Amino acid sequence: METGVYIPIISDYGFKATFGNEADSLFLRIALQALIKSKIPIREVHFDKNSFEALTIDSRSGIFDLACTDENGNQFIVEMQLGLAPHFVQRMKFYALHKFNTVVERGEFDYANLPKIYAIAILAKNILPTAQFHTVANLRSEAGEIIDTQMTFITVELAKFNKHVAEIEADLDKLVYTMKPLHTTEPTQYPAFWNEEWLKRAIDELDTRKMTPEERAYFARVTAANAEAVKAEQKRIEAVKILAIQNALKEGLPIDLIARIISVSKDFVSAVQKTL
Structure with a gap:
């Protein structure tokens, strides 16, 4: 934050x-x-x-x-x-x-x-x-x-x-x-x-x-750890979305429908489609 x-x-x-x-x-x-x-x-x-x-x-x-x-x-x-x-x-x-x-x-x-x-x-x-x-x-x-x-x-x-x-x-x-x-x-x-x-x-x-120097150092460590956790969670969520998009594309669903269902942009769906 x-x-x-x-x-x-x-x-x-x-x-x-x-x-x-x-x-x-x-x-x-x-x-x-x-x-x-x-x-x-x-x-x-x-x-x-x-x-x-x-x-x-x-x-x-x-x-x-x-x-x-x-x-x-x-x-x-x-x-x-x-x-x-x-x-x-x-x-x-x-x-x-x-x-x-x-x-x-x-x-x-x-x-x-x-x-x-x-x-x-x-x-x-x-x-x-x-x-x-x-x-x-x-x-x-x-x-x-x-x-x-x-x-x-x-x-x-x-x-x-x-x-x-x-x-x-x-x-x-x-x-x-x-x-x-x-x-x-x-x-x-x-x-x-x-x-x-x-x-x-x-x-x-x-x-x-x-804050004392020790408290500042601890705060910096906690902040860094939280930032890494947020990045990891964002990557996990993106991986889940990509997998869902891949499955939907294999089922033949149109790009605009997939984008609405998974709450992503059409460009994102198209980018995933190019990797298949």
Whole structure:
């Protein structure tokens, strides 16, 4: 992502420096309290292992961005997604249900007094057919009655947030507003609430002017690795499109139809045709 003075919170480096800051958890604690809409302050968090052996058929590990437990034993899973992810809800269910199985097994399959599990997804794009940017979901009856609150799914869709500074009062709004335009904001354009201690500390972690040489080197490594990953993904997507075009051409489909189906230009289809 392009960045100016401030590194985006929603970048890999930014998320780890703010939400994943084990040396200073103030931002994380207030952010979690806002995300779950709790009036009770979270005073402590313990960072947990954030990966587990996969239960899926392809045997890949399940890795989420952050996992932690508060002083009351409440379990939090936080996942950030920048790209389109139409099946992201299924991924969060997978993570949450694995966590549920883990806490049940620790209690020797005792279902009484289980800790609450919060599966939190922060998405740059929209995936839900809902109007609100912040969605809290529990198990409910067909009449909308709450059946269970032990497991809660929370989704934040940044693209749906459109409040102006003058409208912002709640910590949740302050959090989401900060996640959206921070990296495009000049230091002279600070909203007043960015001086609140929890946000000020997080923003300081993202201020490139205050980075140590070691932090600059780490940021450069992360940025380079992300750029390589993006290039690799683009090549993979292009290879898939080329294969689909080749198959369609072999079936005798016209170039203009293939271009519409695969969402590429006619020239691209023609270029692939010349390689056959």
